Amino acid sequence: MLVSDSSIEYPLEDIYILKIGTFYLFKDFLISEFNEGVTVDWESVQEILHIAESYYGTNASIAYISNRVHNYSLVPQDWLKFFKARKSINVMAVVSYNSRERSNILLEKMFFKNKIKKFYNLNEAVEWAVSCQRKKKPIKNKSIA
Numbered sequence: 001m002l003v004s005d006s007s008i009e010y011p012l013e014d015i016y017i018l019k020i021g022t023f024y025l026f027k028d029f030l031i032s033e034f035n036e037g038v039t040v041d042w043e044s045v046q047e048i049l050h051i052a053e054s055y056y057g058t059n060a061s062i063a064y065i066s067n068r069v070h071n072y073s074l075v076p077q078d079w080l081k082f083f084k085a086r087k088s089i090n091v092m093a094v095v096s097y098n099s100r101e102r103s104n105i106l107l108e109k110m111f112f113k114n115k116i117k118k119f120y121n122l123n124e125a126v127e128w129a130v131s132c133q134r135k136k137k138p139i140k141n142k143s144i145a
Contacts, residue, residue: 010026011027013026013027020045020048021033025051029126029130030052031122031126032067034066035070036070037071040074042081063132064091065094091133092115093129
């Protein structure tokens with residue numbers, strides 16, 4: 001289910017439509033929907049990383065939800081770079097809709113040292129992420145201009 005077709009009850013604060021996919025920013029969590037057929041590597045995620053750091057701050061603790069509605073490829077070596085460089089991800093939820101994607105989650109668990117959980121329903125992933133964030137009491141670290 002696409003975010004645009006869902007009944008997420010939390011207010012959407014911003015949306016970014018990039019070449020690699022669509023990214024939805026909420027107060028304490030970010031949802032990604034990568035486009036069909038893209039290869040997600042270190043270079044391709046730089047723009048959204050910059051956007052997320054500008055929005056949430058560099059020391060914020062956020063939940064990341066990967067809504068895998070399309071087929072795409074991940075470069076495993078670059079995923080390791082991503083998780084080492086971005087310590088702001090408190091928890092990660094993966095919403096998968098096919099069995100191939102479910103096996104990729106096992107690989108990601110090797111790289112991601114915080115909580116990661118798979119879901120088959122986007123709304124359940126959102127509720128889990130919000131509940132984890134409330135326990136953590138994240139601080140939004142926006143700069144004051």
